[in-house]
Amino acid sequence: MDPQHLPALFPPRLMNRLHELLDISELQAFARFDDAASKAALARAEVLITGWGCPPLDEALLEAAPRLRTVLHAAGSVRHLVSEAGWRRGIAVSSAVQANAGPVAEYTLAAILLAGKNAFALSRWYARSDAYPPAQLLSGIGNFRRRVGIIGASRVGRRLLELLRPFDFAISLSDPYVDEAEAARLGVTLLPLDDLLRTSDIVSVHAPSLPQTRHLLDGPRLALIPDGAVVINTARGALIDHDALTVELESGRLGAVLDVTDPEPLPASSLLHQLPNVFLTPHIAGSLGNELERLGRTVVDEAERLVDGLPLLHRVHQEDLTHVA
Incomplete structure (x- = not known):
């Protein structure tokens, strides 16, 4: 090493x-x-x-x-x-992949809770203001019965599901290797990926980076996600088509919390650094x-x-x- x-x-x-x-x-x-x-x-x-x-x-x-x-x-x-x-x-x-799953799941839990409060965008708004946000910026935020979609029952995904249990979320899961009986044991609703995307306020990616999962979230699939939703990626950058994601983010239709990107590290010239609805961290979710x-x-x-x-x-x-x- x-x-x-x-x-x-x-x-x-x-x-x-x-x-x-x-x-x-x-x-x-x-x-x-x-x-x-x-x-x-x-x-x-x-x-x-x-x-x-x-x-x-x-x-x-x-x-x-x-x-x-x-x-x-x-x-x-x-x-x-x-x-x-x-x-x-x-x-x-x-x-030691199981041990490394813990901090990634913890980071993701924090991101979900803060995304539900729109904390990332409101923090940037607050930095430019001398007052509390107006009511229209606070409408619809909160974590009560927020719909959270988890893509991948990986070690991180499963640990995250455990951490999410005490909260009042409606949690769905998409994973081709999980059946209905196992989903019931995990306490989640099992959905096909496209249905999960259509019905989630927060989408968190925990699938493995394999040739068949490259750009798992491409343009058409990102378009399925409801307006105002947040995409969280603490897995691997290649799971999301970043060109397609940038279009959605630049329009303001979606928000994102990205600990991993494609390419990585993200060039300083990337538009993602400038967008108010994007929160970027330099691959810190794993063990440090x-x-x-x-x-x-x-x-x-x-x-x-x-x-x-x-x-x-x-x-x-x-x-x-x-x-x-």
């Missing part, structure tokens, strides 16, 4: 636990495998603890690591980390700062299960990657 992440992922109390469980290379952390020291460590390694900045575990790297049998990933998706060669070799792969320790704790817990001969709790299987990030 990039060594800069190591102290936050594994503060002393976690690093001490890790040392008790595993015989860790003296290098502690390295991001490249092209020098003699890292190659020697790789040749001995049975377990790789990886994170942001790790190069892909391709065939050449795997040939240099003949003893490798487990990868514990202290981050989210392993889609671009583990190659076909790694899956063929039967390496066990675990990911002191939240990284939660990812490290997941890895240490998995290492303990490995040593104890127990199945990995957060193991990822290749077949999962057909429908998850």
Whole structure:
């Protein structure tokens, strides 16, 4: 991994636990495998603890690591980390994606609540005014029985559904892998995507970024969303056609809370920076700062299960990657 992440992922109390469980290379952390020291460590390694900045575990790297049998990933998706060669070799792969889902869901909950109050647009209005907003700007705002549509029962989507339960929302879900019985257990109304878009005041995107989900929300689908609704994206920018979204936002018909964009980072020249109905953040919904320790704790817990001969709790299987990030 990039060594800069190591102290936050594994503060002393976690690093001490890790040392008790595993015989860790003296290098502690390295991001490249092209020098003699890292190659020697790789040749001995049975377990790789990886994170942001790790190069892909391709065939050449795997040939240099003949003893490798487990990868514990202290981050989210392993889609671009583990190659076909790694899956063929039967390496066990675990990911901290579940731990990373928590802060993304929390950010999204905050965005939903503030969007229901039209807080983002009213904040900009207030900055240019010396009075409280007139009644016409406050008409229709509020979170009582607000219709919230969730696209994707991913780990983030499911955690968000849990966080939404105490509130007075009418929640619908669209996910091709969820049936009516599971939707009932989740406490949501299951709808086809187009019907969800037609009937939601707030649309929050939590689908995986796959070739088949690129521009899932394109121009025609964005046009289905009611006037005055807000689109929230904390998943991946490519899920939304940003040209089509910009047209809707520039017209003022929709609002948006975007933590991810396409491209990313968003150029300073983008019109989205200027629009009063758009709230942009620089990909901060996922684990940052002191939240990284939660990812490290997941890895240490998995290492303990490995040593104890127990199945990995957060193991990822290749077949999962057909429908998850």
